[in-house]
Amino acid sequence: SPDAGSEVPDGRVFASPSIRREARQAGVDIGEIEGSGPGGWITAADIQQAASSGEQASPAVPD
Amino acid sequence: MVVGDVATGTDVLVIGAGPGGYVAAIRAGQLDQDVTLVEKEAYGGVCLNHGCIPSKALITATGVAHEAGHAEEMGIHADPEIDVGEMQEWKDGVVDQLTRGVEKLCKANQVNLVEGRAEFVGEHEARVVHSGEGQGAETVEFEHAIVATGSRPIEIPGFSYADEPVLDSKQALAMDGAPDSLVIVGAGYIGMELAGVFAKLGTDVTVVEMLDSVLPGYEADLARPVKKHAESLGVDFHFGQSATGWEESDDGIIVHTDAAGDDDEGLSLDTEKVLVAVGRQPVTDTVDLPAAGVETDDRGFVPTDDRARTNKDHIFAVGDVAGEPMLAHKGSKEGQVAAEVIAGEPAALDYQAIPSAVFTEPEIGTVGMTVAEAEDAGFEPMVGEFPFRASGRALTTGETDGFVRLVADAEDGFVLGGQVVGPEASELIAEIGLAVEMAATVEDVASTIHTHPTLSESVMEAAENALGHAIHTLNR
Amino acid sequence: MVVGDVATGTDVLVIGAGPGGYVAAIRAGQLDQDVTLVEKEAYGGVCLNHGCIPSKALITATGVAHEAGHAEEMGIHADPEIDVGEMQEWKDGVVDQLTRGVEKLCKANQVNLVEGRAEFVGEHEARVVHSGEGQGAETVEFEHAIVATGSRPIEIPGFSYADEPVLDSKQALAMDGAPDSLVIVGAGYIGMELAGVFAKLGTDVTVVEMLDSVLPGYEADLARPVKKHAESLGVDFHFGQSATGWEESDDGIIVHTDAAGDDDEGLSLDTEKVLVAVGRQPVTDTVDLPAAGVETDDRGFVPTDDRARTNKDHIFAVGDVAGEPMLAHKGSKEGQVAAEVIAGEPAALDYQAIPSAVFTEPEIGTVGMTVAEAEDAGFEPMVGEFPFRASGRALTTGETDGFVRLVADAEDGFVLGGQVVGPEASELIAEIGLAVEMAATVEDVASTIHTHPTLSESVMEAAENALGHAIHTLNR
């Protein structure tokens, strides 16, 4: 599957479930993103920006 | 899939129809997979047939009778009689309705249902042995498999469930009369839930626990009200005692225990029956995992990754067989994710928290981090609490034991978890669970208008207490 | 503030100690304001003394007795007797505990409590007339005032609450015996809640409603199960009938009604008592608003802005006197905001939704937009539903009437509202309320693991149904 590379971070993630799914879909490692919302809360725009700036997660190959 | 002697094929083979397996199968069907679900005993697995559902049915029914029988304070005078046989019939009807529902939902979602035991014979091949006489067996080739074979109660030396006075939880839930006396070995959630049921049926209940408290694994201040209430029902507790065996006596049996502490003595407890509820272990001996090359860990669980995959990429494991916490809703989530991953969706086990509930009186509900867990995870925790005795709604129901606690990150206010002991604790944690998943802050929870008078206001007040300005309790 | 003849001063004068006023006073105290709370009758206002709390206490107690008396199906045989006098004593104890709590909390938050009636005599001046004999009066100068004088039941022509057979809700809640028969005028939430209480106490209840359904203002599919259940308790309904008056008869009274439709006939209903519950109106005649220059609208409410300010910048109005919805938690929120605005905080009435609950059997809970409201607001709504008859938890309690409905924006999935009718509906809307405030999507709610077996799983399933992939119900 295309998304298989983006990993689920171990620690607490401050983003909603749908944003986390969007990150995976975009192949972005959400654990690496500094959110722009209050307290670092991650928004859809943060994911889009990370995806377009090529801030990719771990290699897109299944483990 | 056609049932017969010839080899048949399926995209997704799901083994076991508990809340892990049947949910996986339904979701796979919804995602247009060709899916086959094999179950050797009963649709719905342990949960619907011998676990969650029958236990909650008996807890509720005995609770209704007990509550009405003890409401003189409210001006209610009643002396309810419980006909255990009728109660069991009612409970069986509930179970029936739900298991038939599972079957119908599977069919409506194009799941091929097969009755029998499935056993791997290769990496992409399983044999299904049908249960009925002369039903034969067949070979199934699969692209993907989901192992959802569940768990069974652990047996301890000296107590065989085959012996008539020794019960596991399944047998206890099926009894059509209440024993005069019952020793329960194990004060975990299953033991404590059943202690309440039998105590309310009039059974003389004694609980023997190896460790030093009820509900080990839950924080002491959550467990305390549960123990206190059980004692008020007449339940006796012996901690630091391990049950070693039993023998017949003139009018029942005697259960023997060994003391953990050197200075303490073992016990000899007279009783009619003994229920052993010391934990559950994964079921893998029915399915021949080695034949498919699937590995297990030293406790017998099947290790999986964040996509519910085993060491074999095309074979998944979900539910109790895949490890702790052994809870129905954890299994269902894993089942959904396994099916979605197989269908190529960007799904993962990326939840922040798995809630859990204990249906004792009072109930316990927890989700996410405790204070200690938050500290371990590197947070500086901020805590808010609200006692139910300050809740208008709790007072109007007469159930005021317990409290709501919220744990948040002091820096940004994000809700990290919550612990509730008290009325409807199992329901109240739903909102806290959503707060954890959404990364809501305590301010978010505090600012959300909650209906008056409800128990859920207590969640809001706990959030306000964390912020130092609760209205209905003094702020620390 | 010192009580005496001389003029005294205070930063914040709060008039009325209901859930609007006492919450405002406590929050003002927490924000280090010098605050004086004046109450002429009883701390806690209508809500604690004659509304929310006593009604919920009687609903719960009669519910406990009724449930146990009607659980043969579960194998429970009981014939509970209710001693209404004892029940009232218990209820009064609950009320006492809460009102004493309010007093204690006010003191702990440095609120000056004054017993008496406050009346404006100028823009920055009020007179407090003490209730006791020879208590005199005093003048209070204030920087800011918060009017929280609440509401009282509307009286209709032909029915005076001063007459012995005619009851308002306050009198009905205080009765120390159940009448043989009772006509209830008005099928709003107060009428329907009390219809259940009295029907369960054995009273022959007849409800007369001007409009054509119970609980007008709630959607028809929410109201229907409530009417059906009331009918199963023996409650008779007459719709399209307005009560016009009553007269004594040989063994009670006769209540007369006029039909709304031209073709229908009015009724003459024999009964022991008549309860009028046709709505509530703001209380402003106790406080002389014109003296302070504060305006009211044509229904007598005090219009306020999004900071809870009246037309006078330094005078605020909160709670029932400030308009619909007349609900305790709306008043408390307004009270908090008023206090915070006075203290210079960036607070505002910026909530997205005010939940509401009806404590009938089954309960109703709603929060945010209905489908029709979402359409009116320009959304293309997306709907998800889950019936309680498919909920394992509901089945184990025997309460399977009703459903959960989520309303979301089809474009982005944001949860806009929810409607619940069924067991614990009042609690289940808490999670939906948080979803609305957080702008959570249905995917967020669906992805949040909910404990099995709970009623709150139904909220998750409704979200999954909106997405077209609920597990435990067929998807539309």
Ligand SMILES: Cc1cc2nc3c(=O)[nH]c(=O)nc-3n(C[C@H](O)[C@H](O)[C@H](O)COP(=O)(O)OP(=O)(O)OC[C@H]3O[C@@H](n4cnc5c(N)ncnc54)[C@H](O)[C@@H]3O)c2cc1C
């Ligand atoms: C008394 C009791 C109360 C409980 N209460 C709760 C509760 O309130 N909440 C909660 O979350 N959890 C509760 N649990 C735990 C819950 O029942 C389990 O977590 C849940 O059933 C696990 O689901 P599962 O799908 O993994 O496996 P199971 O439900 O164990 O189902 C596995 C199924 O696989 C079948 N199977 C096994 N091997 C094969 C094979 N080779 N071929 C075909 N079929 C096979 C079995 O027959 C069984 O039907 C309770 C458990 C007990 C015992």
Ligand SMILES: Cc1cc2nc3c(=O)[nH]c(=O)nc-3n(C[C@H](O)[C@H](O)[C@H](O)COP(=O)(O)OP(=O)(O)OC[C@H]3O[C@@H](n4cnc5c(N)ncnc54)[C@H](O)[C@@H]3O)c2cc1C
């Ligand atoms: C039977 C019944 C059931 C209800 N159930 C619910 C429910 O379940 N949930 C819910 O949210 N709402 C419920 N309500 C509505 C709820 O009671 C009101 O919304 C709430 O009480 C309004 O609060 P308040 O502070 O605005 O005013 P009130 O509670 O009406 O309090 C106003 C106070 O001001 C005092 N006062 C008035 N004038 C003066 C003056 N000049 N000087 C000094 N004191 C003065 C009065 O004595 C009174 O104590 C119910 C109401 C009734 C009647």
